[in-house]
Amino acid sequence: MKIIKIPYQPRPQQKILHDALDKYRFAVCVMHRRGGKTIFSINHLIKLALTSKKKNFRGVFFSPTRVQAKLIAWDYLKEFSRKIPGMKYNETELRADFPTNGRITLFGSENVDASRGQYFDMVVCDEYAQMDSRMFPEIIRPAIADRLGKVCFIGTPAGMNSFYDLYEEAKGLGDWFTCIFKASETKLVPQEELDSAKKLMTEDQYAQEFECSWTANISGSVYGKIIQKMEDEKKISHFPYDPGYPVDVYFDLGISDQTCLLFTQQIGRALFVIDCYNNSNQSLDHYADYIKKTNYNIRNYVFPHDVEQRELSTGHSRKEYAFSMGMRPIKVCPKLPIEDGLHAGQILLAKSFIDRNNCKPFLDSMKWYHRKWMDKQKVFSKPVHDHSSHYADAWRVAAVAIQELDLNQNKRMEKLATGTNYNPLEVRI
Numbered sequence: 001m002k003i004i005k006i007p008y009q010p011r012p013q014q015k016i017l018h019d020a021l022d023k024y025r026f027a028v029c030v031m032h033r034r035g036g037k038t039i040f041s042i043n044h045l046i047k048l049a050l051t052s053k054k055k056n057f058r059g060v061f062f063s064p065t066r067v068q069a070k071l072i073a074w075d076y077l078k079e080f081s082r083k084i085p086g087m088k089y090n091e092t093e094l095r096a097d098f099p100t101n102g103r104i105t106l107f108g109s110e111n112v113d114a115s116r117g118q119y120f121d122m123v124v125c126d127e128y129a130q131m132d133s134r135m136f137p138e139i140i141r142p143a144i145a146d147r148l149g150k151v152c153f154i155g156t157p158a159g160m161n162s163f164y165d166l167y168e169e170a171k172g173l174g175d176w177f178t179c180i181f182k183a184s185e186t187k188l189v190p191q192e193e194l195d196s197a198k199k200l201m202t203e204d205q206y207a208q209e210f211e212c213s214w215t216a217n218i219s220g221s222v223y224g225k226i227i228q229k230m231e232d233e234k235k236i237s238h239f240p241y242d243p244g245y246p247v248d249v250y251f252d253l254g255i256s257d258q259t260c261l262l263f264t265q266q267i268g269r270a271l272f273v274i275d276c277y278n279n280s281n282q283s284l285d286h287y288a289d290y291i292k293k294t295n296y297n298i299r300n301y302v303f304p305h306d307v308e309q310r311e312l313s314t315g316h317s318r319k320e321y322a323f324s325m326g327m328r329p330i331k332v333c334p335k336l337p338i339e340d341g342l343h344a345g346q347i348l349l350a351k352s353f354i355d356r357n358n359c360k361p362f363l364d365s366m367k368w369y370h371r372k373w374m375d376k377q378k379v380f381s382k383p384v385h386d387h388s389s390h391y392a393d394a395w396r397v398a399a400v401a402i403q404e405l406d407l408n409q410n411k412r413m414e415k416l417a418t419g420t421n422y423n424p425l426e427v428r429i
Helices: 012-023 037-050 064-083 135-143 162-170 190-202 203-211 225-231 286-293 318-324 338-350 360-368 390-402
Strands: 026-031 058-063 088-089 095-097 104-110 122-126 151-155 176-181 247-252 256-266 270-280 299-301 330-332 352-355 372-374 379-383
Touching: 012 026, 012 037, 012 151, 012 176, 026 162, 037 064, 037 104, 037 122, 058 064, 064 095, 064 104, 088 122, 088 270, 122 135, 135 151, 151 162, 151 176, 162 176, 190 203, 225 338, 225 360, 247 390, 256 390, 270 286, 270 360, 270 390, 286 318, 299 318, 299 390, 318 330, 338 352, 338 379, 338 390, 360 390
Parallel strands: 026 151, 026 176, 058 104, 058 122, 122 151, 247 299, 270 352, 299 330
Antiparallel strands: 088 095, 095 104, 247 256, 256 270, 372 379
């Protein structure tokens, strides 16, 4: 039997991905520039085209555009497969036909509907951050359904887009594999080259392209770098409600805008953000009912200073109405200058822990919350008021309240919920 050797020796990171795709059906890999994403992808497809037990194997490689697919991947496909006897190449269709009746085709994603109606056994989406968000749910997912095909999403961050959403969602799914490879960790790019790149790139550009930062391209981000550091230090993970400690709930009030709630537990010197909730066009009784349904043992209901404003129509304040709905004790956060509140928020965030599953809307808002660059004055403005500012304001309420108010944060609950496995001797850090 003649042995055909393909001129490809996987790097350690590529080996991890090859092994993962043998075990998992779906994978999301975030990798720095010049990490070998395309070479890995093409060689994995070639491997399956030769060894898959599926009849008429179909592997596809998607690039953001067809031109990119031809320039980047087509030469690699021919280079690594040309030693295989009986290979046929179609330059017009960017298609390689294997002697096993397997086939690999390169597509561009600029015309989403061009790929409809086909079946896929293995799909690689290269630089998914630059693709139409409909690609996976509308095109790829139905195409792999009948033959139980696999999908690998691979690329470098380009902001908080569909690739970011997919990566964050995949981290919470047991049948998905996720990984992130930074240039500082892989050592694939020589340190001298990285140092040279730093001199010519801005700090944010370098962080995005080589350190795989999702928030680096958000100019003027208030909390982005702190969130990234928390990710690196595993402070954003699974931190569920601990019935041995009370819960404080912090509000940012709105009517046509969103009203946001943050649920926290003070454990030792650390603050755990265990849950969040937001809605709009709802009265305070809606939020009172929601809080009751959580079954959290609420210690304080902390509102921003404007809760004490009286309504002209009734003569009563929202604080009085909240009290009548059973939200008590109520604490009112004092009004401080915005910059003082932001500073307090940054300090508090650095020593906090956040539950990833329950607090995704809060995390996304904190990553996006930013100042606008005023080119004429060459300064950053106050934070932009957009979808992210509501949760950010709720966090500012929490930071100022913890700094300025007596919330009895060292007082331990004496009565524990029945039926729990709480261990009073357990140390939680």
